[in-house]
Amino acid sequence: MIRFVPDHWADGLLRPLLLVDPVAGLYIELQAPDGRFAALSLLLLLVLALGLAGRRRRDLLEPWQWLLLLGFAACFYAWTFVSGNGRYFIWGLLLVGPLVVMVARQLKATLALRNTVILGLLGLQLWLVSMTFEANSWSLRPWTRGPGIALANTPLKDQPAVFVTIGTITHSILVPQLHPASRWTNVGGQHEFVPGTLEHRRFSELMASPLPKYAVVRASRLAMTPDQQPVEHAWVVIRRALGRSGLALQAPECTFVPSDMGGSRINFVSGPARDSGFWFCPILVTGQATAEPRDAPTAPDLDDVFAKIEQRCPRIFPQGNAQTRPNDEGVGRSYNHSDVGVVVNSLGYVYFKHMRALNPTVLGHVDEVRAGRFEIDCERIPGRYLPPWARH
């Protein structure tokens, strides 16, 4: 995945300075401006420039301190060009603090001025943090009252069963809440049980279990009828997800179990906290998957169109990273390597869109793309981070 990897070598080289940029998507999904790396780089230059006039380099810092700085710089650039994701560089984000102070106190100046520089940098960094920090930014569901993984009491907790969660989020957080001998799996999410694999065999064995079986679906109040059942469209989604795995609903109703974990962040401060939760819907095994396996080809006549784009920008659209799938607009390929999707819509127009871009970028009609008559700047994909000088 190249979500935070620089698009251009200069962007990477200047990453210590660019981290001050208060935009989201630079090295983390959030806005997280960081002035410490720029401060370290500039202080180092200043110390060298001012200090070398009268002293030798080794008099500024001990040799092992120079080596530490060198090693840190190597780690920084290894991180930048391999991943660039701030969550995987927590240790580096912590270490930079002492390194900045180490260099700052080598400034050829009075003690008072050096202390002012250190305090000033700390103040500046705290200001940057205060501008953008928001508690619980990653939270999807609130934890208000305790305990954290609370599911209201239900007879479902009293006996073992097979629970099949539906959706991209597996909600395996519920597992400790039900009977410890219950068995869990997930369908319609990130993983598909492909025939011939160990997990598919285990899934089939699980479905052959004599235990009662339930689909588990997040019950958002936005998709709920007044009698706490799924709205019609939710039923369609549930049936489709189950059908793909050879499962079907056994009864026309689900059991609604209230839980904050089914709620949303909107409930954080006030409002009824118990009106969301989970549906537990009895299911049975039909043994007949209603959908074609995912590796069945979709729109093979458009393969050459996608191939043209993949050949033009292999870094953004790597071959083999995405398969053609039908979608609401036509068909498309979703490249999770770069968070970019390419669509050929029902009118025959080809466009791509990064997940953070507001609008798609049209490449042209399918015939034009097939003939290679389209333009795309592979290093400046709208939605990905652009340094200030590359913005329009």
Place this chain on the structure above:
Amino acid sequence: MTRALWLELLLVTAVAAAAVAAIPLQAGVWGWSWDALNHHIYLGLVSESPRWHLDVLAASGQGWQYPYLYWPVYRLAELPIDGATAGAIWGALLVALLVPPLWLLSLRLLPQQGKAGQAIFERSAAVALGLSSVVVLQALGTTANDPLAAVPLLWAVAIMAAPQASDRRAAMAAALWGMAVAFKLTALLAAPLLLVWWWRRQPVAAQLRRGLVMVAAAALGYTLTHAPWGWQLWQHYGNPVFPLLHGWFGAEP
């Protein structure tokens, strides 16, 4: 270390922990992230009660991750306390683990040059500057294992950051790095810091010996840390680092 230094470390840690704990307390709520709902709590559960015989990818592919760092937060989530209190406890705990190696590194990088008060100011500023990051503060406010996985790496750097080199220090740093890699594979990116330690000026024979010691220590640190989980993956998939290198192990798809 002198008693004054111990006291300083205690105070710096306590102040930092209180500051971080104040964030969820002020918000009045904590929250579950996508990852927490999907696999953090489940991994905490399986770290004490394996469920290979029961579940089939209950947490999808994320269920293959190293689970043991999630055990504390799983236990925390089971306590009958409100979210804000849990978030405060969790944040303070993480800070109590992260600040000591950061402070020790500051002590070594910033040897006292004048009055004691100046040295205390510099070390405290260094720690505060280290923690002053939106990404770090956000990480301290979630159930993700990134801050915990960073702890051995910080200790590795703190241990090796000293004027005097020794094979023992190098071995300890390498073992801690190996442990960090077992916790989270992204710690591999910290390898250049270890190599710097290795390159410090010394005769070729001593350099070679230190290199071998570090390789052995890193391998030991990784193996011992990964063993409990690797053994389960081996029994289940025939591959101790599943799903990585699966073709190489030639196990069942």
